[in-house]
Structure formats: C-alpha cells, structure tokens
Amino acid sequence: MIRLPDTTGALRSYEPRAEPAALPPGGAPLASRIVFSAAHVVADPYADTTPDGPAAVDWDATLAFRRHLWSHGLGVAEAMDTAQRGMGLDWGGARELIRRSGAEARASGGRIACGVGTDQLPPGPTGLAGILAAYEEQLAVVEESGSQAILMASRALAATASGPDDYAELYGRLLRQAAEPVILHWLGPMFDPALTGYWGSEDLDKATDTFVDIIAAHPDKVDGVKVSLLDADREVALRRRLPDGVRCYTGDDFNYPQLIAGDEHGFSHALLGIFDPLGPLAADAVRVLDTGDVTAFRARLDPTVPLSRHLFQAPTRFYKTGVVFLAWLAGHQSHFTMVGGLQSARSLPHLARAYELADGLGLFPDPALAESRMKQLLALYGVAQ
Template sequence: MTAAAIPSLLLPAADGTLQPYRPRPAAATTPGAGGPDPRDGAPLVSRIVFSAAHVVADPFADTTPDGPAAVDWDATLAFRRHLWAQGLGVAEAMDTAQRGMGLDWAGAAELIRRSAAEARAVGGRIACGVGTDQLPPRGADAAAVRHAYEEQLAVVESAGAQAILMASRALCATARGPEDYRELYGYLLRQATEPVILHWLGPMFDPALTGYWGSEDLDAATGTFLAVIADHPDKVDGVKISLLDAQREIDLRRRLPQGVRCYTGDDFHYPELIAGDEQGFSHALLGIFDPLGPLAARAVRVLDTGDVKGFREILDPTVELSRHLFRAPTRFYKTGVVFLAWLAGHQEHFTMVGGLQSARSLPHLVRAYRLADGLGLFPDPELARDRMVRLLALHGVTQS
C-alpha cells in the first residue's frame, strides 16, 4: 500500500528565501525498519544504555527565567516511561534535564524522587545526578562543597537509584589543585553505599568547569581522574566521559581498572565508541538518546546479535543530527532536544524551564526538523509538519 503524501511546507533556506519541503510519508517513518522491534522493552544485552532525559515545563505556570522551575510532572514522567519501554535506562537529573540551566536543586530533588518511584513501578533502570547546585557557583568553601554533595547523594540513595557523581562548578572554583579533587571524591566514594558513576563533563558543555580535576591540561586532568578511580575501584561502577574527543575517550577507556565501565557521553562519535574495537568498547549515557531512543534501542539489539555493521548502519546516519544539536555553544543542545520531543508528540508545547526555548535560532530549529524527519524520527510526521507550520507562523512565515 502506497503511503499518503503529506503536504509540503515552506521552510527558510540558508539564503533567507522560502523553499518548499515535503516531509517523509508516515509509512516511511518507522526508525530502522526491519530487525528486532525496540518497543518490546526487553533488556539490552551487549551494552548498558542510558538516555539522559529532558524535563517538560508547565507552560501555564507564572514563572520568570531566574525563578524556580515549574515542571509538568505527568508529561515528564510519561517521557521516561517511553524510554523505559524501549529497554533503555534513564539518566535522571543530569545536564539534559537543565541542571544549572533552569532546574534548581529543589526541582531536581523532586524529579529524582518521582522518577525513581516510577522506575520501581515499571521495572526501569535509573541513575541520578549528584552535584552541588544548591550552592552558588563561587564563594563556597571546601566544607560546604562536601556537605552539598553528601546531601544530594543521600537523596539519590534514599530514592533507591544509582548515583552519578557530577562535576561541580563550586568545586572547580574552590579546589586549589588535583589533591583537593582526590580528597573530596575519595571521601564521597567511601560514603557511597553502592558503586557510582563518575561524570567528567567538559567545558564545551559548561564553561564553568574549565580546569576540572585541577588542570586545563587534559593529560594532567586525566591522570588525576584515573588516580581517583584507582584509589577506590570497588566503589566506581563506571565513568561517563563528555569531552567530544573520541581518541581521548578510547585512551582513557583502555587505562581503566578491570571491572570499571566506560559510558560514552560523546554526542559526536557515539556509534564508533559503542561499537568498540579489539580492545574494548563503551557503554552509553547520552543526551542524544533522548530524541533517538527507539533508534538507539533498535541499533543495540542488532549489536546484541553480533552484527556490528548493522548497528552502524542504523546509528551512523544519526550523527549529522546529533552534531547539529550539540554544535557550539554546546550547552544549548537541550533546546533542540525539547523541540524534537514536541514535534514527535511527547509534549503539547515548546516551552522550557528558564525560557530556554529561545536559546536556538529559527534556522537552527528548521535544520533540526529536516534532519529528524529525514531519519524518520517522528511517529506522526503530519503532526510534526503542523507544529512546524505553527512555529514558522510565530516567526512571520506564512504558508501559501
């Protein structure tokens, strides 16, 4: 049966003119057609895969950009159920959820409690971010940083979730050198009841983290990072590396103690890093797997059969979209992630906590739409088209 054509729409081109674009027909939108169905929710076997998930704002709340976040809890938790239904884990309250960019600690703590309870109810895997964002970025002393980490670690562990020790702006501003990192992380790892994931977030994601681990020299920083792990290998489940440098991740991966996993956070090179080489591979903890959830699940199930080529054939075409969403300034990738969730029908509006929907330009969003539509990411491409028409109209683009 031939799929019904979807009407074309006028999209702004790079030269400023309006050009017609015809979306993919609905029958052509099943991600990675063929192979195992990612919706069956069966566990993934060959890799552990977390999607860092976004939050859905409450569009009717009377808020300000610097006020507390107003979250639509029903829509936010529904999106997590969508990810768990694919067989993916959820990395909760991470930078994709706008930690430090609209979502404060009070909101993050509530998000952790609600999501962990939902994970228990549906049998989903969850790990949650532990940071120090209840503190100001500067002005805290070492004792305050330690107490803030302890408070958040207690919230995550009491919720029954795995902890992800996130990089701390306050620690970066306070630490005098590498030994301060080794001392604090050693203290926290001794306190943790279960092995944690250590998160190294590069300055492209957050400029306030420049010089993390005590040096802007990445070789020296890597040495400190590995020393922390070597001091407490039994308390480190794995490490998440978000430096957008594939070779550096591979080199670090090969130096990890046996039993410590590498979770790639590289949204530029994830297919090759997850596929791995003769000396190992990376698991995944990625923001791009928020919009790519069904495709990611399908690809890993293909990889579970030993078909590396088939895995790459599914995921390699998604890299162009990911690089577009995560282009500099990288920290604003969340805008594109939420935009695609709206187009895909996971939420009823394109509003973000902190007003971050304004952080990317119309041309950026138009290209994201075209790339996502080309990949068949939209379950209902006619709905995505209609929502694009509405967005374009708000920017003065009328369809004739």
C-alpha cells in the same frame, strides 16, 4: 510542502515524509551494552514563572516520557544536564524529579541513575567542607530514592579547588561513603564553561591522570565513568586505562556509534543526551549489536550522527532546546516551552534544520503532526506558507 528558512535567511521548499517510518517496538533490556538516555524535563506551560524563578514542571508528561524510554529497554539518566540542571532546573526541582522518577522506576521496573551535584550552593568559590556537605546531601537523596548515583562535576569545586589534591581528597571521601558503586561524570567545558580546568588542570592529559588516579584508588566504588569531552581518541585512551570492572559510558554526542561499537581492546557503554530523541532507534541498533553484527549496528546508528552534531553544535550547552523541540514535534508533549525560557536559545534556521534531519530519519511517529507543529512555529516567526 513546507517552506523552511536556511542560515542565510532565505526560504526553501522541503517535502516532508508522507508516511511514518517503521519505528522499532519496545522490548526487553539490552544485553551487550548498558545504555542510558539522559532525559529532558517537560515544563508546565501554564505556570506563571520567570526565567530566573523556580522551575515549574509538568510531572505527568515528564514521567510519561521516562516510561517511553523504559519501554524500549533504555535506562534513564535522571536530573543530568539534559534535564537543565544549572540551566533552569534548580536543586529543589531536581530533588523532586529524583524522588518522583525513582518511584516511577520501581513501579515500571526501569533502570535509573541520578545526578548528584552541588547546585544548591551559591555561585563562586566556597569552602571545600561546604562542597562536600552539598554533595553528601544530594547523594543521600539519590540513595533514598533507590537509584544509582552519578557524581556530577561541580561548578563550586571548579571555582574553589587549588589543585588536583583537593579533587582527590573530596572525591575520595564521597566514594568511601557511597552505599553502592557510582558513575563518575566528567563534563567538558563545551557543555559548561564553568567546569574549565576540572580535575585541577586545563591540560587534559594532566586532568586525565588525576581522574584515573582517583578511580584506581577506589575501584570497588566506581561502577564506571561518563566522559563528555567530544574527543573520541581521548575517550578510547582513557577507556584502556580504566581498572578491570570499571565501565566507560560514552557521553560523546559526536562519535557515539564508533565508541559503542568498540575495537579489539574494548568498547564504551552509553549515557547520552542524544538518546532522548533517538530512544527507539538507539535501542533497536543496540539490539542488533547484541547479535554481534557490528556492521548492521553501524548502518542503523551512523545516519543519526548528522542530527546529533547539529543539535550539539556550539554553543553546545544549548543542545537541550533542540531535544525538547523534537519531543514536541514527535508528540511526546503538547507544547514547545522549556524551564527558564530556554526555547529561545536556538534560532529558527537551527530548529528548521533539526526538523528536516529528524524527519529524514523517520523519528516522528506522526509526520503530519510534526509538519503541522513546524508550520505553527514558522507562522509565529512570520513565515507564511
């Protein structure tokens, strides 16, 4: 028995799972869908750092977690916002992460795609030429690592562009020089407020038109698009407008089961932060989908949505705290420390509910370890058991 605080500050009793769930084993790559897990980084808890200083990463634990994801047949989306790009992990740390993970992917035979952005630039508006150069620098690093490139949305471009034409010009130049087809990433302002008005308009219909026009002008250089707007209907509408051969990778952590399952007109592949803690369950569900059994796929994945919606509740950009918290409880790392001190970004009641939901799903290979660590955290906050 464990006492957990609720949102009113009251304590209630919860009986944790006594035995581990039968988590699915690893297996071959998935067949019917391409599925990336956007993986978190493990901080070095013994480094003498400050919240605004360079990140200190535990490379051994970070790479071990990627091997865990690959062992289940998932791809790794590296150096994305789940890895705290722009929220604790600077370009220097991201560059090292890309190089190390690229080498590990080659050694492990794992699929990897890496984020290309402009976060080496100072905050605020800058010249378009400087933004292009920043993108080019990061694109070269990703291509040299042997990874697929994900062109991430740029805070600098959002602050600088005067309208849709600036986006079309800059992305056109990047796509023309990319060695292999890339994934274009549209991250909504709920994940990063600095990206409000991306593609040249706060009107999402107009922004979508610009996005689709850029893709249509370079279909041979766009493998797919990753959409993180938390709007299932909008994603489906966009998916149906994509040129033949251009994939849609859902980034909707609220509605992913229905979007991956698809409809009579098509489906979404996946590139999701929630598939960091859900890796084994997600892979098992997609293997069921590989057999054509949509009902069984939904029966496996639908019960995970309440946990995902909880982790990604507003302010959504702090979902990384819950992701790392669950990795600690599950035994993937020895501590609950994050780069930039972001372990403090969610409340104790929020973390307690995340524990309860994850335990109910059977996410913890060792429930007794998870319970013990949850009690350690509660004691740190002064909650006696």
